[in-house]
Amino acid sequence: MATAREARLETVEYRADQVFGRIGKFLTEHRLSPDPLHYAFAYRVISQPDGVLAKSVAALTEGGIRLTARDIEKLGGQITNGQASTIPEVCDPVAGLVAQTQMQVEGFTDMMHAIRAETQGFGRDLAASADAMRTVDSTVDMVQLTEVMLDRVQSAEARLAAATHEAEELRLKLEEAQSNARSDPLTNLPNRRAFEECFVQHSSGGETLCLAVCDVDRFKRVNDRFGHSVGDRVLKAIAETLLKNCAGHMVARYGGEEFTVLFVGITLEEAYATLERARATVAEKRYRLRESDEPLGAVTFSAGVTQAHPDEFLGSAFGRADKLLYAAKDAGRNQIRRV
Structure with a gap:
């Protein structure tokens, strides 16, 4: 008869075959x-059918429409050699820690079964010794039996203590990894994943939502002329300005020089006015190089902001704001478009 672990392995293999087939389709x-990057994108869609990504893909492909490279990039993929791609989910440190935790749970189960078996064996031996004591003097046997059981108890306690310590370390690592997985290391703002989760959370509650997409104007010139370290400082400064002016709302670094803001519970005009104050603050500031005091000049950003419709998918609202952003860029930059 197959063990419980073998049965679990067979179930996993069966599910894996199903997933592989659906990804190929x-x-x-x-x-x-x-290629592996396309496969990883498909894996995220298939393995999380109720997730934000899967719902956004469903909205974009309704009616038999195929995904474009631009669609996949906006949904979380990357463009490599003209092809849409994404980073495999299996590289997620959180997933690795979850796997470790699951393995440890199985180890705990095995350990408790072993301790139970040892306890049952001790009970049988103790009962047999008790019967023997009614007829003969078995004091020596009882002492030996007790010493054996004490050794077993001490060994079990040591194993439990080690396993408990390991579990606590895993818990702390998992909490840290979960926090890092939703935070941008440069600006300390929430990242794209955190933003998407926040959007789903608030949209399911029926709250009024406005979504803004912001992009630093001509940021490549800053990097090319002054270096990436200066560019990083500029991104941090803009992040701080957005965070200060949009206090109470979700400000995230969506990727590269692109930021997003999720305004909750205010009108489109209020969101626009709030973002306009942040834009004006950034445009008025004059940056200088820390090392030489050389003027860097003005740095600006453009943005598009829109109100999300009730029950609208993130991909749809984001696409509309993104088009407004490009309209602002085409109109001369350093401005905000809304609709």
Whole structure:
């Protein structure tokens, strides 16, 4: 008869076969090459059917429409050699720690079964010794039996203590990894994943939501002329300004020089006015190089802001704000468009 662990392995293998088949079908339907990065994007969609990504893909492909490279990039992918791609979910440190935790839970279960078996054996031996004591003097046997059981108890206590210590270390690492997985290391702002989760949380509650997409104007010039360290300081400064002016709302670094703001519980006009104050503050500031005091000049950003419709998917609202952002760029930059 198969053990419980073997049964679990068979179940996992069966589910894996199902996932592989569905991923292949997804890639074929959207005419995506089966490279690891496309595969990882498909895996995220298939493995989390109720997640933000899967719902956004469903909205974009309704009616048999195929995903474009631009669609996949906006949904969390990257463009590599003209192809849409994404970082595999299996590289997620949180997933690795979860796997470790699951393995440890199995180890705890095995340990408790072993301790139970030892306890049952001790009970049988103790009962047998008690019967023997009614007829003969078995004091020596009882002492030996007690010493054996004490050794077993002490060994079990040591194993439990070690396992408990390991579990506590894993818990702390998991909490840290979960926090890091939702935070941008440069600006300390929430990252794209945290922003998407926040949008889903508030949209499911029926709250009024406005979404803004902001992009630093001509940021490549800053990096090319002054270096990435200066560019990083500029991004930090803009992040601080957005955070200060949009206090009470979700400000995130979406990627590169792109920031997003989720305004909750205010009108589109109020969101626009709030973001306009942040834009004016950034535009008025004059940066200087820390090392030489050389003037860096003005740095500005453009943005698009829109109100999300009730029950609207993030991909749809984000796409609308993104188009407004590009309209602001085309109109001369350092401005905000709304609709």
